[in-house]
Amino acid sequence: MRFAIGYPRMIEHLVLVDPLGLEDWQAKGVPYATVDELYAAQLKTTFESIKAYQQRMYYGGSWEPAYDRWVEMQAGMYAGPGRSRIAMIQAQTSDMIFNEPVIHELERIEMPVTLMIGKKDRTAPGSNRAPEALAVQLGDYPTLARAAVRRLAHGQLVEFPDLGHSPQVEDPERFHTELLRALTR
Template sequence: MKRAISSLMFVAGLALVPALHAEQQPTYGPHLEGFEYPHPIKRFEFSSQRQPLTMAYMDVAPAGKANGRTVVLMHGKNFCAATWEESIEVLSQNGYRVIAPDQIGFCSSSKPEAYQFSFAQLAHNTRALLQSLDIEQATVIGHSMGGMLASRFALNYPQMVEQLVLVNPIGLEDWQEKGVPYAPIEELYQSQLKTDFEKIKAYQQKFYYNGSWKPRYDRWVNMLAGMYAGEGKEIVAWNQALTSDMVFTQPVIHEFDTLSVPTLLLIGGKDRTAPGANRAPEDVAKRLGDYPELGRQAAAMIPDATLVPFPELGHSPQVEAPDVFHEALLDGLKTR
């Protein structure tokens, strides 16, 4: 009888494990309320598409001797301005003023119920932010989806861009052109509603980090998953669906040959990120996300490009190997 009771207690204990694990995951508001940013958040209030909006951003002064240059950091779709934490520190220590915004629809910025999302609109919003800060020219660094946005910014406002830096940008291939089928926004929304910590981690482990994982990556998964676990889950998922449509339908790769600013490509070769690959035919999916080749092709297309490959790194070299990444970044910035 004692063995039976012990067995029941053991089973009951196992049943509590997932619940306890879930309790350990933080919960954040729809604008990342409760998440701690590495620097104070400021807010740019403006009107766009007949509604008041707020763009959150960090404005970090040089910690070392100022070199007179400003860097604007553009986050990816599954990232926030806070993910640039180590890069902000390194750039500031090396004399740069750093502006790191959360784009509309993301993280601690407004998430509208209705908004015509486009890279041109987000670039326009970012230009308005910089103008409000009296910044006439900056080095623009974009990672992942932020690389698509940074490219659009440089294409639309070249006079404001001293140098363009693309860190494993998505959009180095046109997925729709390659055979990935379109997914309606409502379908994307339903999929986003199922998002949680484990799904985000599994996706990033597979596509971002070549199957490996380090505990320090959990902070950035918690950052995203916490918004889905909170009371604003629906509006977070809706904005993610809208921006997924933007990413899929607005390629910038076809305009790379018209970029007129010096461009530095920092490419982790183990990256296999390819939005929509999960709904593509198998023969199409296996050809997507070949970043070593995509990086070479992009460098050949851009008139004034420098390619720096990281063969053993993945989608987020600034997170995966910050020392290696920042050494290459600072060297690339010194050349201008």
Template sequence: MAGNALADTSSDDAPVYGGELEGFEYPYPVQRFTFQSQQQNLQMAYLDVAPEQPNGRTIVLMHGKNFCAATWQDSIERLTKAGYRVIAPDQIGFCKSSKPQQYQFSFHQLAQNTHQLLQQLDIDNVTVMGHSMGGMLASRYALMYPEQTQQLVLVNPIGLEDWKAKGVPYQSIDDAFAAEKQKTAEAIRSYQQSTYYVGDWKPAYDQWVEMLAGMYAGKDGEIVAWNQALTSDMVFTQPVVHEFEQIQVPTLLLIGEQDNTAIGKALASPEVQDTLGHYDVLGEQAAERIPDATLVEWPELGHSPHIQQPDEFHAALLEGLQSIED
């Protein structure tokens, strides 16, 4: 990859990890799904965690852009305790999965990759739960595979609005790559504190900062940053919000209203910025557009309610999951 070296993160005392998160330990055994896509051999890392007392249902967890399968640790523990089999993949381009030099990233492609994984595991009926970017992916999965989707759960999904249609200017992949290369643990922590946790910070959150910063700081940091730039383009240019009316499955929306996430917000004019990321309104608008939607909101929580307030969040999640009869 041509370009300058990544910014030095040693001042943040961040651990250094490999391009596929080598050195960062996941809470459950990591398995690998190998397959061919776009004329190349790829591997998708995933967690497959079985419950002690199965209830016959499987839930697929789709991570956000700044998250990994490991970030679902608390959710996996609680869901398996409640009887759910949990599949948590790292999507291609992220975390412990392949980082291709060239790949036509699309939510359709990532949904198809995930569907192939589930076929390999002989699973044909799932609840799909997505957080942040994973909410866009989970929505696309439910649109593509309604017969195999029992329920859709969206946790502070991004893409509840079309940023480019609202006036956010396009950022080229090259410019996005240059910005990605400047990321440090300090910058990641500052962003997460203000957006994910409403200004609060707990020591437990540091591991997720180190997870990301460690990949950027490692020897494969350039390809990590390049894949982040490619997927940023996917997120910006492929809105799913215009198809919410076509979602055919029961949908549970779990929204922290203090979230203000909007891709490209910093590039927009102050007037446009003022119109973006109002999750207290966006959640209600999404619930109105999705035909069979249930909305749960937390006025005091941010982008990651499942991490910020796990007891309250998972109580609402399990109640919403149980509302769907087998």
């Protein structure tokens, strides 16, 4: 989204799949974590922790063995000699997502935008730091996406009622059909 805001002439149509940035977690009361704290947490990343997070946030509690390959790819980055570097990059990325949500700048996006949202997506970075009463309210992507589309000059919403954060992984054929349909409107 930032690229689209900064370089609008380079993009004809922006497609966003369950994008982070549609919610201002800090404004909602999620406690801040320093880059050092995020880095320390990232160093503890394992296959099991990635899978547990994805199962809870991405796939609405369900899991298919085919999803393991995506966890293996992500976990593999933490397994080798570049582990510390990956942990720092992820910590810095998490800090940027938390401190610079694009939700406040949607009106600046000029080109057509298609939001593709899995209605089971509940991704909310930092929700593990939030009080439980707040954490359960975060990451309501169907509601967040509908509000975002209303603020976009040329926005359209494609929803996948039975899918989560990664509809392109859960049902690639349906995702690709909807993607191509959105790009030809």
